[in-house]
Structures are given as C-alpha cells and as structure tokens.
Amino acid sequence: MSGRAAAILNRVAQAVPVVIGVVVISFLLTRALPGDPAVQFAGVAATPESIEQVRVALGLDKSLPEQFVIYVGQLIQGDLGQSVSTGRPVSVELASRLPASLELTLTALIVSCLIAIPLGVLAATKPGSWIDQLCRILVTAGVSLPTFFTGIVLIYVFYYLLGIAPSPLGRLDFIYLEPPRVTGFFLIDAAIIGDWQTWFGALKQLILPAATLALFTLAPIARMTRAAMLSALSADFVRTARAAGLGRQKVLFGYAFRNALLPVVTTLGMVFSFVLGANVLVEKVFAWPGIGSYAVEALVVSDYAAVQGFVLAMAMLFVLLNLIIDLTYTAIDPRFGTSAK
C-alpha cells in the first residue's frame, strides 16, 4: 500500500515541471502570435497616438522579461490577469465557462461509453455477426462525420423539420433562470435545490449537442473495446478459464473484460482530451457558452491574458486527468506501483 502511495505522490510531483513549462511556453507563444493587441483594441479609427495610449494602458510597452515577471507575480497570487476583450478577470471567465464545457463533454462521454462499451463487447464475442456489422457502421460514421456537420444535421432534423428539439440557444431557454451556482453544472445545481423544471430544461438543451459529441467519441471507444476484448478472449488465461469449466459470464466479465479495460481507459483519456478540442465547433453551432469558443475568440483578438489563462487551465485539467487515469489503473490492475518504484 505504501508503495502505491509513493507512486501516486511521485506522479503528482511529476506534474510540477509540466505546469512550470506550460507557464513559460504559454507566455512566449502568446507573444509570438501574429497581430498587435494594441492595434486590435485601439479600435477602428485609431491614430498612432491612440494605439500608443492603449499599448501603455495594457502594459505592453514594457520589455518581455518585465512583462513575464509581472505575469508570474500575479499568477502566484492566483490572479490570471484581466481579459481585455471581455473586461473581466480571466479566472472569473474560466470559472463561468469551464463547467459548461465539462458538463457537455462529460455527458457526451457517459452516453457514448454506455453505448460503445457494450457494443464493443458484443461485437467481439460474435465477430462477423450483424451486431459486429452495426458496430462497424457506427464506428465509420462516427469518425467520418465532422462534429459541426452532425450538429447542423441534428438541428435541421429535430429542431427545424420535426420541431421536437428545443431551440439551439445554449444551456437554458430564456424562460428559465440559471440555478444558483454551486458546481456550475446546471443538472447538478438544479437538482440540489430540487428545481426539476429547470433540470429538465437544462437536460433538453443538452440532448442534441451531447448526442453530436457522443457520436463522435463513440468510434474510438467502441473500436478499442472490440479490439481489446478480442485479444483478451484469445488469450491463454481465457482459454484456461474456459477449460477449467468456468461459467460464460464469469469468463467474459471476470477475466476477459477486466483485462480489456486498461486500454479502454487509456483511450477514454485520449478521447476526453480531443473532445474538449472538438467542442469548439459544437459550442458554436449550439450557441453553448463554453470555454472553446471563448479561447478561439481570445486568440483572434490577441487577448494575451485570456489565452494564457486558457492554456494554463487546460494544462492543469490534463495533468489532473492523467493522474485520475493512472489512479484508475491501480484500481483495475493491483500490480501498479509495486514493481515500478
């Protein structure tokens, strides 16, 4: 047990240089961006004098090392700076938008796991059967349809033609008020105060965008589950278990599935990270006030503080995610941490 604790601590410590690296790189990269924020923010009819006034106001007249020292000093105090484009502190901005993206992404991932994993398992147990073919079709469709396309088609069919989906206007229709903020996840916050009206309102808005993302994430998860199950089912220990006369269920879930889970969890981690990226387009199509559209907007107008804050927040999220995945390994595979250090 202590070996495992040490391994976990070691994993946490490994995150520190990553975070420092992200701080330096995000600072330098934003400065290397094309475009001059002073010109951008001085407005349409700016004169050279007014551009200069803006440059001074934004602190961009100082040298790069000076700017970096100021930035790190603020970071240590937990201040991510002020976003010029929205005029609000970047931390406030991220805190209000990250939950929206996470709620959407996590819902989509849960839905796609609920479909993809059983589908993958079934496809692997009956290769070549109709369910295997169905799995193949879904996987092909999922990888070949871009998210914004799926999103627009879903809107067209379910909202525009059939009129059964709510209008794609973000997280809540405006006849509802946002639930008081606890986690920032509307489904959880509304449930906490028992406001089921709002809860259903939020759920209805979630269905189409989550379905869009779920279709996209289904493919790698189903494919990986199928492949991992196939290789587990043909492994020696399954043959032995079968030979020993263990029940079909026991062999399938007790031995094969448990061993197939490791690559599936690894895939899940990867899928989560690229879905947060793919979110941008889905957020645009469904007017979802998430972090992706915010980051793109900030990049377009060279809003340094916002871009740095976004990169930093994402880096932290991925460090955390990788940590969670590693810890999940220990739950699935008890050997973790005992042989390595």
Next chain:
Amino acid sequence: MSFSRRSFLQTGAALMAGLPLARAIPVTAAPLDTLVIATGQTINSLDLHRTGTNRPSYQIAINCYDRLITFGSKELEDGSLSFDYTKIEPELAESWTTSEDGLTITFKLKPNAVFWDGRKVTAADVKWSFDRAVSVGGFPTTQMQAGGLTRPDQFEAVDEETFVVKLDQASKLSLPDLAVPVPFIINSEVAKANVTEDDPWAMEYLHTNPAGSGAYKVARWDNGQQIVFERFDGWVGGPLPEIPRVIQREVPSPATRRALVERGDVHISFDIPDKDAAELADKLTVYSTPIANTIHVVGINYEFEPFQDSNVRKAIAYAIPYEEIFQTAAYGRGAPLWGGEAEISDTVWPRKSPYFTDIEKAQELMAASAYPEGFSVPMSISTDLSSWMEPTALLIQEALGKIGITTEIEKIPGANWRTASLVEKRLPLHLENFGGWLDTPDYYFFWAYMEGNLFNSSNYANAEVQALTEETLPMAQDDPQYLPKISRMFEIAFEDLPRIPLYQPALNVAVNGAEGYEFWFHRQLDIRSLKGTGEA
C-alpha cells in the same frame, strides 16, 4: 396552432400559472411584450469608452444612453427605414443655436429629462461625459477629434439646462459628430460615487453597470450569452418604445440563426450573411441596406514599383470582373460601384467609378505600360473577412492572369491583418474596406486618401487631394465651393486609382414577426423603434 416559443411567450401568463415551480422570468399577456433577437456578435462591455470595447457593444450606447442630438429618419426606395444624415433632431437637447462665426454651439436641455434613478439630467452631467470622452484616449477620443472636440476646456455647463461647446474652428462635422454613439450622457453622480484614485472616470464600474437616461435599461447581461433590455418608462429622448422587454441572444453559427428565425423562435436575426439574406428573402422580410460611407475596394500600393505606372493601375481596373464579384461574393446584396458616368456633376457618395470590365482595353493598357510582359505580385486577404475576400480574390486572380499579371493569394490571419494592411501598409495588392460614421465624401477621403492616415493602405500621396480634403472637411455642404472641390477630388482619385471601388456592402437583417427596423450608420440594432406585428 403551431406551438413555438413565440406563442409561449405571448400567452405566457396563462401557461406560467400552470407551472408554479418554474423559476422563470414572469411574462404577462400582451400583444408582444418580449422581443427576441439572435445575433452572431458578442457584446464585451457596456461602456463604449473602455479600451477594447468591440463594435457590437456600441448598441448599449445607442439603446441605453442618450446623446444631445440624433439623426432623423428617411424612407429608402425599397420602403425600409434608414437614418438621415441631413436631418439633426433633438434627443436630450431641446434646442440648440450656433453662433454667427460657427464657433459656439449652445444647447438647451429638456427640462423633464431624468436618469434611470430619477435624478434630473443636468448640463454638468453632459460636461462630465464629454470630458470623459476626450480624456480616456483610444477610439472615443479619436472620434471626438473628428468633430473638432479635443479638450475638456471646450465644454461648459452654464446652468442646469444650458451647455456650451466651443470650437477652435467652425466645421460641418461638429454637430453630426455629437449624434454618433460616442458622446453619450452618463449619470455623473452615480459614476463619481464609483471612481477610485486609479480610475477617475469610473471605467471599472460603468463597464458592467450602465448609468444613463436612455430608452432601455440593462436588466441582465450574461457575458458571451445574452443581454436583456427593459424599457425605461421615464424616457423623454423620443417616442416611448412599444416593447417592454428585449432579449438578445448570441448565436455564433449562422446556420443555427437561420433555423431560429425561420422557425419563428426569434423575431429578428441581425447581421446575417449575404447568402442567407438572398435565400431567406423569399420567405421572410429581409432588409439589405447598403452600409453608409462604406466601400469594398482593391487596394493598389504605390510603394510597389509596377503600380506607380498609371497604365498598370488602369489595366487592373478594366480587368476586374465587377458583376461576377458582386453576384458571387455579395449575392447581389449591396450597391454596385462600377460603370459610372465619367462626368462628375454632384457629390453623391459612395459613387460609381467610371471603370467597367473590358479585358481588351486592359490588355491594350498593359501593352502600353512599362510592363508589357506582365509581372507577378501577391494578393493579400484577411482570413477574418474571407467570406467576401476569398471569392473576390479568386475572380480577380483569374482576370489578372488574362493581362499577364500573375498573383498568388496570401491569406493573413485576422489578428495580423490590421497591422499588415493598415499600420505597416506593406501589402502591394490587397482587398480592403473602410466605412466612416460621418457620411460625407471628404470624411472618407480624410481617412483613406490622406498620406499616412490609417485607412490609406495604398501609401497614396497627392498634394492636391490633401489640400482639397483639408479644405472641404469643415466646409458646409451647401457652400458654393463644395461641389467643384469635391468633384476635383473624385476626378483625381479615379485618375490615380490607389483604391478601385468594387461595391458597397449591405447590412442584412431578417425579420419574422416584428417591424420598425431602421438602418443606422453604426451598424448596430436600434431597438427603440421596433414593434411586434403579432404574427409569426
């Protein structure tokens, strides 16, 4: 009856009674008490004077604040409404007089004008707001300068209802410049209660808390999502708006916005793409108003050697496939700006250039130039404006190929575009557009044809044009000297061709179940004149 949110909002009260648990905005039954607008733009501040405030935010200045004066309205040929640059009407000011020499303008404020908190609007508030506009720097200060307003000592609050502006030089632009969104009147008592040592103009406070006397108050602002306007019943700046509440939702995807307005879940979809406008026009009311004082042009940079040859510039002007560009890039929305009469007998602006598509003539001109074999040049466009620039650039590329000019299209990222095209002015052949708020040719010339000025991306310099622009800028439009001088300016501009006009772009607005839309030069929605038609 189809059940849309529209009908839900209209019969809201009855339905609401059945949903006691809904924590919803209370809605009362009325012909139309909530108007819903979809827009692709993000409002990033409630204070136009703040550094970094974007154009969509100017609508707060329009709808929530008052200016001393405003422009009147006129009906366009297609029956839609537009602002009228020639008519100046009272908003907070009841009347105004200009002294004989044109140097002093005295405003009398409306005695019954009040701010949202009930306090009387006084000349001291006007003075404080004007001082702020000329002092904070950046865009508001530049825009005030256009009207000759540069220093706080030019403004004086004589008594509660009398406000005086003193000018260094009489100018026809001074009064119109007071009707643009920038010089809006702030409740200075509220603002002053929120100033700090570092922030003498309450920039922090007014960024999120407007304090005005305008027709609508901001009931709610969810940054990046929506803004909810609520009518201020004490407004005296104009006729009281009919609609008590307006909700404006941000919907970035044009496809989604189109579905929303077609389904009738929003009443107005603001600033839609030309393509959608052309297609929706059969089903809904679509207003496509050519944007005042705005021209899409091909910029020809004088720094680049072949472009110093007048024959080369004219050859390009005759090679451009104008009609195809107008149909492909703008879907025929806007106003053509080619094939005009060679003789200039009026000051109409924007005006058609005398050039038209004639490849043979272009080839002759190229043969007569110093580059009969042609040359190659990059053609630059912005990725942010690719919806019109990309098709335009491709068509021009093809046409220039026929006269021996090889072009390679260079796409510049949006964030870098302004720097490259306007600040550094280093793009030899490029597409550009400029639109001035003050709708006169001399104002356009000031920004786009004067040496060194921002929108002169062609590095054009001509002493006569400089002199004519400076002379005509303050001159009254009915001055007998105005027409000959402006005509001469046009003549030189079309001869020298630093910018080849293509077309005047349009602002497209799709309306479903509302009326009273009026086009404004600031290209933002004025919600004050809107009404519901009671049908989807």
